[in-house]
Amino acid sequence: MARHKVARFSKLPQAMAWPVTVEDYDIMLVRLGDEVFALEDCCSHQEFPLSQGEIDRQACSVRCRAHGATFDLRSGKATKAPAFAPVPVYNVTVEDDDVFVEISD
Numbered sequence: 001m002a003r004h005k006v007a008r009f010s011k012l013p014q015a016m017a018w019p020v021t022v023e024d025y026d027i028m029l030v031r032l033g034d035e036v037f038a039l040e041d042c043c044s045h046q047e048f049p050l051s052q053g054e055i056d057r058q059a060c061s062v063r064c065r066a067h068g069a070t071f072d073l074r075s076g077k078a079t080k081a082p083a084f085a086p087v088p089v090y091n092v093t094v095e096d097d098d099v100f101v102e103i104s105d
């Protein structure tokens with residue numbers, strides 16, 4: 001498990017997708033309040049970038065802009081068709097103003 005510094009917490013906008021690339025992984029960060037979520041930036045339906053979608057703060061989800069599938073930001077679970085498979089999520093830690101994402105080796 002490798003830990004990567006990916007962003008400054010104070011620079012992350014609220015309830016907006018923030019795409020980052022770590023090694024070969026495209027990841028979408030989303031800050032909601034004091035929490036940060038990290039998901040693979042790729043819809044499981046037809047591989048559209050989820051970072052171009054809409055964040056629903058109340059539902060803690062992202063809606064894919066391509067065909068409307070939604071995913072839970074906490075679990076990556078698909079919560080609305082046409083996607084049924086989950087997207088990978090990554091463990092996030094915040095230390096001082098640094099945001100770290102853990103990626104399996």
Ligand code: FES
Nearest residue numbers: 043045046064067
């Ligand atoms: S590519 Fe995301 S819903 Fe189709």
